[in-house]
Amino acid sequence: MMRGAELGLVACTTCELVMKAGNAAVGTCPRCGEPLRPRKRNANARAWAFLIAAAALYIPANALPIMETEQFPTYRTDTIMSGVAFLWTEGSWSLAAVVFTASVLVPMLKLGALGLLLVTSRKGSTWRQRGRTQLYRVLEAVGHWSMLDVFVVALLSAVVQLGRFARVEPGLAVIPFAGVVVLTMLASASFDPRTIWDPHD
Amino acid sequence: MELTICTYCDTVHRRPPVSRGSAARCRTCEASLYHADSDLGAMLAVTITAAIAFVVANAFPLITLTASGRQTAATLWSSIAASYNHELPVVAITLAVTLIVAPLVELLMLLWVLVPLAAGVRPPAFALVMRAMHALRPWRMVPVFLLGLAVAVVKLTGLAATVPGWGMFGVAVMTIAFASLASFDREVLWRRAEELRR
Numbered sequence: 001m002m003r004g005a006e007l008g009l010v011a012c013t014t015c016e017l018v019m020k021a022g023n024a025a026v027g028t029c030p031r032c033g034e035p036l037r038p039r040k041r042n043a044n045a046r047a048w049a050f051l052i053a054a055a056a057l058y059i060p061a062n063a064l065p066i067m068e069t070e071q072f073p074t075y076r077t078d079t080i081m082s083g084v085a086f087l088w089t090e091g092s093w094s095l096a097a098v099v100f101t102a103s104v105l106v107p108m109l110k111l112g113a114l115g116l117l118l119v120t121s122r123k124g125s126t127w128r129q130r131g132r133t134q135l136y137r138v139l140e141a142v143g144h145w146s147m148l149d150v151f152v153v154a155l156l157s158a159v160v161q162l163g164r165f166a167r168v169e170p171g172l173a174v175i176p177f178a179g180v181v182v183l184t185m186l187a188s189a190s191f192d193p194r195t196i197w198d199p200h201d
Numbered sequence: 202m203e204l205t206i207c208t209y210c211d212t213v214h215r216r217p218p219v220s221r222g223s224a225a226r227c228r229t230c231e232a233s234l235y236h237a238d239s240d241l242g243a244m245l246a247v248t249i250t251a252a253i254a255f256v257v258a259n260a261f262p263l264i265t266l267t268a269s270g271r272q273t274a275a276t277l278w279s280s281i282a283a284s285y286n287h288e289l290p291v292v293a294i295t296l297a298v299t300l301i302v303a304p305l306v307e308l309l310m311l312l313w314v315l316v317p318l319a320a321g322v323r324p325p326a327f328a329l330v331m332r333a334m335h336a337l338r339p340w341r342m343v344p345v346f347l348l349g350l351a352v353a354v355v356k357l358t359g360l361a362a363t364v365p366g367w368g369m370f371g372v373a374v375m376t377i378a379f380a381s382l383a384s385f386d387r388e389v390l391w392r393r394a395e396e397l398r399r
Contacts, residue, residue, distance in 0.1 A: 001229050003211045011206035014335050015328075015391055016235075018204045018213075031391060032328045071360065095355050098348070133209050133230040144342050147299065151342075151349030154296055156356065158283035159266050159275035166268065166360055170287050178295045185339060194211040197229070 003197065010038055040192040044118055050187035051114055057176040057183065058107060065171035067153050072165055079173065080104065080149060102148040103177075110146075110184045113139055117191060124200020136193045143185045150178050207232055224384075239385040241319050241393070247385075248311045251378035255304055257371030263350055264369065268361030276368060277301065303341040304375065310334045311382070314390060323397035331390070344376045 004010055008021045012029040019030070021038065029036050065077040078086060080103050087096035113135055120132060153170045160168040203216040207227040214234065219225050225234040262274035275283075277300060285293040310330045317324040324330065350369050357363040 001212050004206045004213050005211055007213055009204070009206060009213060011208060013208055014332055016205065016208065016388065017391070018206050031395070032332050034332055092355070095352060098352060102348075129210075130230050133232070137209065137232060144299075144339070145345055145348075147295075147342055147345050148349050148352065150292060150295065151346050152352050152356070154280045154284050154292060155264065155275055155349060155353040157287065158280040159264050159273055159353070159357070160360065161273055161283075162266070162268050162271055162361070165271075170284065170289055170292065174284075174289060175291050178292060182295075189339065193209045197210045197212075 005038065005198070010036060012036060013040075039194060039198075040190065043190055043192040043195065044122060046190035047114065047118055047187045050183050050190060051111065051118070054180050054183035054187060055111055057179045058111065059176075061107075061173050061176040061180050064173035064176070066149060066173040066177065067156070067171050068169040069160075070164075070167040070169075077171065079171075080177070099149065099152075102145050106142050106146045107180055107184065110139055110143065110188070114184070114187055114191065117193075117196070121191075121195045121198075124198070129196050132196050133193050136188070136191065136196070139188045143188060144181065146181045146184075147178065150174050150181070205234055207234060235388060236384055236386040239387075239389045241315060241389070244311075244382070244385045245315045245319055247378050247381050248308060248315060251304075251375055251382065252308050252312070254371045254374035254378060255308060258368050258375055259301070259371070261368040261371065262366035263372070264354060264357070265364045265366050266357060266361050267364075274366065299340055299342040300346055303337050304343055304379070307334055307337055307341060310337075318390060318393050318397075321397065323394050327394045331387070341379070343372060343379055347372050347376045 004021075009018055010021045011018050012032060012034055014034040015029060015032040017029060017031045027035060062080055064079065066080050067078050067083060069076050069078070076086075084096050084100045084104065087099065117132060117136060120127065153168075153174055156168040157170045160166050205214050205216040205225075206212070207214065207230060209232040210227060210230040212227055212229040214225075214227065216225075216235070219235070219237050221237040224236045226232065227234055259277050262276050263280075265272065265274045281293045281296045281301075284290075284296060310333060313330055314324050314327065347369075350365070350372060354363055354365055
């Protein structure tokens with residue numbers, strides 16, 4: 001299998017037009033006008049920056065309360081984890097599993113997996129290149145699913161406004177949590193999976 | 202000879218046509234490369250379906266709650282307003298962008314592109330609109346919102362009588378329509394527009 005880099009060909013990352021790499025010097029794709037580069041610019045540095053920022057926000061996202069529930073005569077404040085634990089003890093196992101996957105597992109998987117991709121592609125590792133590329137596609141596909149809890153909290157706080165009988169208020173954690181989702185999406189978009197396959201010398 | 206390059210691993214492939222409903226995959230990394238040539242009429246039909254579903258999702262309640270004689274309903278807009286009123290404008294903006302702005306702008310851009318192409322006219326600002334659509338796509342989160350609605354309904358059943366509204370139906374149809382739109386190959390649009398330039 002020949003690669004574009006060997007044949008002197010590049011594909012526009014936006015419209016996928018294939019052209020001779022000589023055109024890349026011109027700077028923009030002749031078909032769609034997107035800036036042309038053989039590889040994404042400063043891919044690893046940008047990905048690391050977004051990843052570290054996301055990891056930092058991950059702490060308040062989990063430590064602060066995400067939801068306050070008032071259901072006369074009880075009142076409780078939940079973080080993401082205590083919310084999952086509460087669902088579990090109440091017997092809503094499947095719901096607990098869905099929320100745990102989207103809110104805890106996916107963000108952790110994204111931080112860990114992208115870190116792994118960045119380290120291995122920097123070393124020019126040839127270890128499981130196909131598997132690493134597939135891992136990157138999984139990251140792209142699951143990226144936005146962590147927004148689930150933000151949506152649930154917004155919906156519940158909009159609908160559960162029954163005065164003293166029952167009330168749901170969003171907690172401060174929704175801000176860093178939404179931030180983690182956006183930053184990890186930007187981090188994986190900054191990474192260039194083609195570097196997994198680039199020979200290293 | 203027509204060529205395509207995998208955007209995930211930079212492998213160069215020939216570009217033979219594939220049959221409808223299937224996709225060509227990269228031999229090196231198994232990424233999906235391209236689909237069968239899109240039928241513009243079908244694409245337009247799905248876009249119009251998505252647009253109607255968008256209106257339904259925005260105009261009708263998503264969830265209605267009845268408890269001790271009081272009724273409350275959440276619409277897309279009241280959820281955004283609730284976040285804003287709880288002094289969480291960042292969350293309100295996130296909801297507005299991912300659930301209203303991104304899908305609406307994408308649908309308008311699709312119509313902007315598809316209607317003239319189907320009529321044999323090159324759409325104004327074609328390349329710009331296609332690029333903007335490409336950039337916007339990751340920020341549309343309609344399916345995630347549908348799962349969020351399902352989770353909210355299940356959570357609420359213990360609290361009060363909960364009824365999913367027509368708005369939720371609109372979100373569901375939009376989810377299916379956008380998934381269908383993702384399987385239409387965009388290369389045909391580029392080629393059709395290139396032909397019309399001459």
